[in-house]
Amino acid sequence: MKDRLSLVAALILGAGAAVTPVAPAQQGPAGGAPAAATRPAPTILEFGGEKSVTRSSRDATLAFTFPAEIAEILIRGGEPVKKGDLIIRARDEEYRHQRDLQRLLAETDLEVQKAQASLDQAKVEYDAQLHAKSKGGGSKIDIDRAQTAVRLREVELEIAKITYEQQKIQLKFREAQLERNYLRAPFDGRVDDVSVDVGEVKKDSERVARVVSVNPLWIDVPTPTAQTMLLALKPGDPAWVVLDTPGEAAVRKGKVIEVAAEADPASNTRRIRVELPNPQEHPAGLTSWVRFKPPTGEWASRIAPEPVAQTPAKPPQ
Numbered sequence: 260m261k262d263r264l265s266l267v268a269a270l271i272l273g274a275g276a277a278v279t280p281v282a283p284a285q286q287g288p289a290g291g292a293p294a295a296a297t298r299p300a301p302t303i304l305e306f307g308g309e310k311s312v313t314r315s316s317r318d319a320t321l322a323f324t325f326p327a328e329i330a331e332i333l334i335r336g337g338e339p340v341k342k343g344d345l346i347i348r349a350r351d352e353e354y355r356h357q358r359d360l361q362r363l364l365a366e367t368d369l370e371v372q373k374a375q376a377s378l379d380q381a382k383v384e385y386d387a388q389l390h391a392k393s394k395g396g397g398s399k400i401d402i403d404r405a406q407t408a409v410r411l412r413e414v415e416l417e418i419a420k421i422t423y424e425q426q427k428i429q430l431k432f433r434e435a436q437l438e439r440n441y442l443r444a445p446f447d448g449r450v451d452d453v454s455v456d457v458g459e460v461k462k463d464s465e466r467v468a469r470v471v472s473v474n475p476l477w478i479d480v481p482t483p484t485a486q487t488m489l490l491a492l493k494p495g496d497p498a499w500v501v502l503d504t505p506g507e508a509a510v511r512k513g514k515v516i517e518v519a520a521e522a523d524p525a526s527n528t529r530r531i532r533v534e535l536p537n538p539q540e541h542p543a544g545l546t547s548w549v550r551f552k553p554p555t556g557e558w559a560s561r562i563a564p565e566p567v568a569q570t571p572a573k574p575p576q
Contacts, residue, residue, distance in 0.1 A: 306548055321346065321445075334346045343443050346442050365427045368423050378415070384408065474537040479532050487518065492551060496551065499553065500549050511536075
């Protein structure tokens, strides 16, 4: 009897024990460890700034200035290029032959040597006539003829020298004529597209390829005129830019390179051109937001470090 009463008392005490529930907000996934609190991402409205679109800092459309047959394509669209790299070659056999023929004429001075030898011979004959006269021989007319021959050979030598220089200039002309058959990269950048194929004939000035440079990017920002005046914006002033790229938004620092002298009265804005370093080579045409005062709040902590310029390696001593 005493054992049964002890058992009932234990059950009553157990039923009255307090139970502390876990707050749902403190529970982790599937009842695990508590999750860390995260700050909400800042909105672009909080960043402020003027909305615009990025563009290439350099953009060149390549074309031949004469009808040309495409003989070779060395670099295709999307590939990087350095200034002077050959992109497209037109058929150029006749120009190469003309250049080679002209090079033969320009790289030899045989005509000058011949004229110099004739002059030397004429001087010897003239000196002989003077010597004969000093000995009581010779005649005045022979001396005059020898002297005239020297002058004639001197003129012929000068003509030969001028002709030789003309041949060298003509070689440069032939080389320039040949070079017109080559479309080269006008600057460091990337071939955006090539719109021809081998064997195709293009008309003069018809588009063949396009080369762009997206590092740096340019952004023409339509900025309220009053803001540009209050901030006294000028080339060299800093600008803070957010690009519409995948991933977590970051603030990149650029600089003002142009301030338009004229405002648009219809929109009451003024064009401010901003240059933005783009070592990642993000494509041009991205939506951007630009402001000319340092960002505040959460956006201030998202300012990306400025890219460090690469120092070229020194050649071995």
